[in-house]
Amino acid sequence: MPAPPRTPTCFQEILEQVWWRLDSALDLEMIRWSAMLGALEALEQGTTAIIDHHESPHAIEGSLGAIAAACAEVGVRVSCAYGVTDRHGREGAQRGLEENRRFLLAGGRGLVGIHAAFTCSDETLESAAGLATDLGVGVHIHVAEGPGDVAAGDRLAGLARDDWLLAHGVHLPDDHRLTGTILHNPRSNLNNAVGYADPRRFRQRVALGTDGIGASMLEEFRLAYVLHRSVDVTATPDTAWRWLEAGWDLVPEAREDRVTWSYEPMDPWHIAFTPGIRPLRVEVGGEVVYEDGRPTRVDAVEVRARAREQAARLHARL
Numbered sequence: 001m002p003a004p005p006r007t008p009t010c011f012q013e014i015l016e017q018v019w020w021r022l023d024s025a026l027d028l029e030m031i032r033w034s035a036m037l038g039a040l041e042a043l044e045q046g047t048t049a050i051i052d053h054h055e056s057p058h059a060i061e062g063s064l065g066a067i068a069a070a071c072a073e074v075g076v077r078v079s080c081a082y083g084v085t086d087r088h089g090r091e092g093a094q095r096g097l098e099e100n101r102r103f104l105l106a107g108g109r110g111l112v113g114i115h116a117a118f119t120c121s122d123e124t125l126e127s128a129a130g131l132a133t134d135l136g137v138g139v140h141i142h143v144a145e146g147p148g149d150v151a152a153g154d155r156l157a158g159l160a161r162d163d164w165l166l167a168h169g170v171h172l173p174d175d176h177r178l179t180g181t182i183l184h185n186p187r188s189n190l191n192n193a194v195g196y197a198d199p200r201r202f203r204q205r206v207a208l209g210t211d212g213i214g215a216s217m218l219e220e221f222r223l224a225y226v227l228h229r230s231v232d233v234t235a236t237p238d239t240a241w242r243w244l245e246a247g248w249d250l251v252p253e254a255r256e257d258r259v260t261w262s263y264e265p266m267d268p269w270h271i272a273f274t275p276g277i278r279p280l281r282v283e284v285g286g287e288v289v290y291e292d293g294r295p296t297r298v299d300a301v302e303v304r305a306r307a308r309e310q311a312a313r314l315h316a317r318l
Helices: 011-025 027-042 061-075 089-105 121-135 152-156 188-190 217-231 238-247 252-256 268-272 300-317
Strands: 048-050 078-081 110-115 139-143 163-168 182-184 204-207 260-262 279-284 287-290
Touching: 011 300, 027 048, 027 061, 027 089, 027 287, 027 300, 048 163, 061 078, 089 110, 089 121, 110 121, 121 139, 139 152, 188 217, 204 217, 204 238, 217 238, 217 268, 238 268
Parallel strands: 048 078, 110 139, 139 163, 163 182, 182 204
Antiparallel strands: 260 279, 279 287
């Protein structure tokens, strides 16, 4: 995308001038090829399951289906959610809720998405939480990522459940009252200059994520480890490895997927200090979907070419 109108100087300005402008420019064709490229890049890094949180305010209807279909075509598991928000008025929030409802009732795998408490009214938060309860799924929400969302813990305390995914938690207090899994995204937090979540302080389960910046969970593990060590010199790779392994609890079927790596042994201490490890063969659900440096279901060159075309369209809109 082109440079923002002016250089952002804080997280709120990054959201307003970069990410929210990008979201607003998306259409279904861009979404399809962006998702397919993301799934391909995940597969090329040995990642077999993605938990996605999506927003496209001018292309809401059908967006989750487009993402799910693109990932299925590549051969990667995906759990989808549309991030409901009041940034585009009550009607926009209702359309987001309905996209979650429609996708899940049609048999799609996913959660109810909420952007963040600070862009939602209490009414919208309650509606999203109620929809999730009615459909028997959890909620995927950004929580206290930046200083503008410090009230999230209090506002969500009566709503959050064990099956909620709480992304970031950088500015959550140690004694917050939320239940659910904390999703730790160290690279994204550094990139947005919002701080270090230091997730060792949380009592509940912590799982690693990328927030869409890159697809290599091994690289995210390495970064999580060294950041942990930066505040605790006694830290070992084992803690960050537990956060990585927690991802299997979120997508249990992925435990049965098989990846043959270019390095042995694949244990935390070796991986923490061995860059360049790559997958040689990947099986998802018993099917070989990656082998000899290429995916078996799609043409990687074509996917990248089509994604490049859509990126040019996006650039022109911005």
